[in-house]
Amino acid sequence: MDSTVQPVIEVRDLDLGYNDYVVMRNLSFSVNKGDIFIVMGVNGCGKSTLLKSLIGLKTPTKGKVLYYGKSFWDEDETGQQNIMRRFGVLYQGGALWSSLTVGENISLPLQLYTKLSCQQIQEVVALKLSLVGLEGCEDLFPSGISGGMRKRASLARAIALDPDIIFFDEPSSGLDPINARKLDDLILELRDSLGATVVVVTHELASIFAVGNNSVFLDMESKAMIAAGDPKVLLADSKDPRVIQFLTRARVQGA
C-alpha cells in the first residue's frame, strides 16, 4: 500500500464513554479512500457510540478523529459543518423525516446547500431515487412504504449531495436476506460509481464478508479493539478466540 496516501478518516487514541462509564479505550485506526470499512462487534460493544463520535453527534472523552487530516472535534462549528457536509449517513431505522414525502426528504439537503432551481432539484431527486431503485416514489410518505424501501430512500437522501464518505448504521437490520443482499450490492455499486469511502457498522456476517475490505473488531469485555484488517483475512488467520467465535458463529466454549 502506498504509505504517502492520506487516509480519509484517521482515529487516534479515541476514548468513548457516558459520564464515568467507559465504553471503549484507545481506538486507533484509519480508513483509506475507496475502503468499505466495517466496524464489527457484539451487541452493546460500542459500535454505535463510535459511529456517533465519527459523525459528530457525540464528543469523545479523549483522542482525535481526523477527516483528511483535519481534527473534527478541534474545529469550530463552521469547520465541523464543512466536514459534515462531506458525508452522508444511513441511520438504522432510516430516520426519514416523517412529515415530508420521500422526494422532499431528498430535496431538503439540495435546497439547503446548492443553488439549483426547483426543476433541477426534482431532476436530481429522480436520479438519486433511480440509483437506489425507487423511481417514481417521490410523492409517497415514509409511513406508507416498506422497511426495505425506507432504507433505500434514506440511502438516496444520504447520497443526495454526492458525499465523499457514507456511513451505514446496521444497514441490514430488519431486512430479509434477499433485500439485505440487494442493499450490500448497492453499497458496492455506490462505492464504485460515486468513488466514495464507506464505513459500515454491523454484526451481520453475510454483509461483513460480502462488502468489507477493511475492519476493526471491538470487544466489549476488554473495552478495546482487538483485531483490525480485511475480515476475510481475519477469518483465515486470526488466532484470537473471540474474533474466531464471532466470525464463524461458533458456540461458546463450555456452554
Add this chain to the structure above:
Amino acid sequence: MLPEKLIFDYSVPKTLLIKLSGDWQISAGLLSTNEVTSQLNSHPDIVQINISVSQELKWDSGLISFLLKLIRECGHKNINVAREGLPQEAQKLLSLALKVHEKNISSQKVREAFLEKTGEKFLQIIESSRSGLEFLGDIAVSFGRLITGKSYFRWDDFMLIVQKCGVDTLLLVSLISLLVGMILAFVGSIQLKMFGAQIFISDIVGIAMVRVLSAVMTGIIVSGRIGASFAAELGMMQANEEIDALKTLGVSPVEFLVIPRILALVIMMPVLTIYADLMGVLGGFIISAGMLNLNPVEYLNHTQQAVKLSYVWVGLIHSLVFGVIVAVAGCLRGIECERNAAGVGIATTSAVVTGITGIVIATAIITYICQFLGV
C-alpha cells in the same frame, strides 16, 4: 427418619467437607445456608469447602439455589468452594448462573444514601435549568438568524402548524369559554341579586374574561392540546433519529422545528384569546338575558362601558406570553426526550405540566405588574 441433608466433616485441616444427600428438589423446600454459616463461624480457620454428594441425591434448581447462596457468602469470607464433587449437570448450571450474576453485578446500581440522592436530584435540577437556558439561548440566536434572513424556514410547515394551533382548537376554545362565561354569570348573580344589582353581572363577566380568564383558559387548552403534541412530535423524531439526521446535515433542529412552532403559537394565541373573549361575553349574555331576565340591550351597553381598551391589551399580553411558554415547554421537552416509547409519554406529560405551571406563574407576575402600574 429422613436422612440428614447436610453432613459436615472436618477430618482434613482447614477444610470443611459438606456431604449432600436426600431430597434437594424445589418441591421439598429450599434450605437456607444458616446451618453452614454457623458451622463456619464456629470454625474460623476454614479456607476451603469441598462438596461431595451421595448416590441417592435428588436435586433440581433447589440445590443450585442453595449452592449459589453458599458460594456468594463464602466469597465474602474469602473461602473457596470447590464444585468438582457435584454432578456434571449441576456444575454447568452453576457456572451459567454465576456468569449471569457476575455480569449483573457490574451493571447493578449501588444503593444511594439519602444525602447522596438529594445531592443527585439537586445536580439534576441545575443541569436541567442549564439545558433550559441553553435552549432559550439557541431560540434567541435562531430568531436573530431568521430576522436577518440567514436561516432556513419552511413556510409550508409553518402554515400547517398555524392551522393546527388555530382551527383545530377552535371548537374546544368555544365550548370552554362559553361555559366559563355562563358559570361566572351564575355565580355573580347569587350575590348581586341580594342588592338588586344584577346588571353588574355584565361587568364581572366582561372584565374577568377580557383581562385574564380567556387568556388563561385558552392557554391551558392550548397547552394540553398543542404543547403536548409538539412534545410528542419532536420526541418521536428524537426516537427515530430524525433529529440526528438534521444535525448531521448541518441544520439546527431549533431553526427547523422549534422556531416555526413558537411563531405559529405566538401568532395564534392572541387571535384565539380575542375569540374566547367574545364567546365568554356571549355565555354571560345567554344566562343574563335568557334566565335572569335582564334587558339584553342594557347588558351589552354595560359590557361596552365596563371593558376598557387597556383590559383588552392586558389580555393580549397574557396570551402572547402564554403562547411562548407553551411552545417553548412543548419543544424543549420533545427535544430532551429519551429515545424510547416511554420517553415520549414522559415528555408529553412533562410538557403539559411545565406549560400549565408556567401559565399560572406568569399570570401572577403579570397581574402584580399591572397592579403596580395601575392598569
